[in-house]
Amino acid sequence: MLLKIENLGMVDRANIEINGITIIAGDNNTGKSTIGKALFAIFNALCNSEEKIKDLRKQELNKNIKRICMDYFDKEDLPINLFEMTRRLPRNLSNLLTEHKNIDIENNIQSIINHYQIEITEESLKDLQIKIKNSVDKIMNVSETDLQKEFLQRYFLEVFNEQINSLSNVNSIMDIVLTIKDRDIKIKFSNDRCIKLEVPYKILHEAFYIDDPFIINSLNTKSLSIPFYRGRYFSVEQRHLIDSIEKYDRLKNENVFASLFAEKSLEEIYAILNDVVEGNILFQDNNISLQSKKFNKPININNLSTGLKAFVILKILLERNILKEKDVLILDEPEIHLHPKWQMQYAQIIVLLQKFFDLSIIVTTHSADFLAAIEYYAKKHKNIDKCKFYLAKNEDNFNTFVDVTNETEEIYKQMFIPKFHLDELNYELEENEDE
Missing domain, CATH: 3.40.50.300 (P-loop containing nucleotide triphosphate hydrolases)
Structure with missing residues (x-):
């Protein structure tokens, strides 16, 4: 690359x-x-831009079709059948359009309206179909x-x-x-x-960007009650890392085999990690702690040293098969x-x-x-x-x-320049003391 x-x-x-x-x-x-x-x-x-674009179109279609329906049937208290129709029509159309694209919009609108027995004149139905179709065409015509x-x-x-x-x-x-x-x-x-x-x-x-071990603190919900963390600004790189770790809980059943395979093939890495981060990382009640023989009870991740947190982040990324x-x-x-x-x-x-x-x-x-x-x-x-x-x-x-x-x-030459300068300063200091 x-x-x-x-x-x-x-x-x-x-x-x-x-x-x-x-x-x-x-x-x-x-x-x-x-x-x-x-x-x-x-x-x-x-x-995965194709999936992102599909989801974006779906959201935009659903939002716009729902707004057109709500505006068209402008009533303070919608009957239950009309209320259900204004929810189902946008959802069905947006799903069909993003999966199949070439669908008969007019027939789908009429079919759903008939299903919910909505009373509407032919002229009004035609007008509604045109408005929805124009909105759909506008959204679908935006290029990938x-x-x-x-x-x-x-x-x-x-x-x-x-x-x-x-x-x-x-x-x-x-x-x-x-x-x-x-x-x-x-x-x-x-x-x-x-x-x-x-x-x-x-x-x-x-891509995963790691620049600050302290972000691990934000994964503990107790930290969110502390003003420093509640009001802290996270960069998009840090937010992505936090979201990737949090997302695991929603997908953990899908990661069982992958996590087992990773653990068996990475024994050498785990040996180093376990030498530094001795014990198990526990995720309980949206809080992270380290269970170790060194402590009589699990220690909150916030109470670990900053250096240890750096290793904990790597251990989480591996154990949860995020990386x-x-x-x-x-x-x-x-x-x-x-x-x-x-x-x-x-x-x-x-x-x-x-x-x-x-x-x-x-x-x-x-x-x-x-x-x-x-x-x-x-x-x-x-x-x-x-x-x-x-x-x-x-x-x-x-x-x-x-x-x-x-x-x-x-590289080493540049890194050692300050050391050489410090040696010179020390030499000058010693000479001055001898005078």
């Missing part, structure tokens, strides 16, 4: 290969997170491409807080090409509006709350997840130790050929990304 970006937010130009684990390092404010957010927006806006563009535009606007086009070049065109299996998804934005979209194939996989083969996983500075020992374990989990799930993983980091751990475990598990390393640079207020896969010392 190859991602080419021009003039997106803080990124002037990027050419990023994603064929396993892609690590992006560099100074703050160089657009590292933008790469992962762009991939997240593309995958989740276009994933236009609806896809609208989905994508709204997703990008949310992810990038309505600042999609280049922040340094006002009149530029934002241009993205995502190449998968020699086919190109092409996207262009001008003035934060999608002006071009080409999707030559179906996207069937989701699936060939999905996209974006980890924005995952080491930030982790002790060096846990950074090494987290790095090993990343390498093994990619190996066993064939995931596309993007990692941004500022830690030399974490970066070295990923390199080490990728070599140990014979997965280093699935790793790409990029250094984000800002030169003359121009943000670009340099492929340093065969020269990773370039």
Whole structure:
């Protein structure tokens, strides 16, 4: 998979290969997170777009047909048969139209009206049929491409807080090409509006973005009574992760076999996770807790350390079979709350997840130790050929990304500059003390 970006937010130009684990390092404010957010927006806006469009049409048809019926039979107290008809007619028509498209609208309207014995003149019936048909034609004639563009535009606007086009070049065109299996998804934005979209194939996989272990607290309903969590703003990336975990409860019977297969094939990953997160994660009464021999009763997930929460999120995604083969996983500075020992374990989990799930993983980091751990475990598990390393640079207020896969010392050199500077300061301090 190859991602080419021009003039997106803080990124002037990027050419990023994603064929396993892609690590992006560099100074703050160089657009590292933008790469992962762009991939997240593309995958989740276009994933299963046919089903999303079908549901959207169905909702719009149902809403408009119901409004026409209610306006047409404008009465304060509708008789029960008329009330039932105004519910069934929109529902039946919207279902038929989205499943079969070419149906006889007039006959269906008349059939339902006859079924409920609604008294209506031929002239009034004809007028009602025309109004409904005109509304239906308007909705059904909106092309799938236009609806896809609208989905994508709204997703990008949310992810990038309505600042999609280049922040340094006002009149530029934002241009993205995502190449998968020699086919190109092409996207262009001008003035934060999608002006071009080409999707030559179906996207069937989701992207998961993890940047904040504290979001796990929001899954506990008790947390919602605390003002901090009730009023907290969640990004679209965080909301997607929360919704994916919550959705499992509605689909858990469908995931029984998949969860069992995952557990058996991922014993090595579970061994690492269980070493850090010892015990079982319990979901009871809409609250999450950890049951462990270390505690005399299950401990509320909110009371765990931030670093432990980072591992709990991964454990939930695996145990609930939310993260699936060939999905996209974006980890924005995952080491930030982790002790060096846990950074090494987290790095090993990343390498093994990619190996066993064939995931596309993007990692941004500022830690030399974490970066070295990923390199080490990728070599140990014979997965280093699935790793790409990029250094984000800002030169003359121009943000670009340099492929340093065969020269990773370039990343370490930049990371160690502050240490060298600190050594110089300490040397100066010692000299001053000697004087």
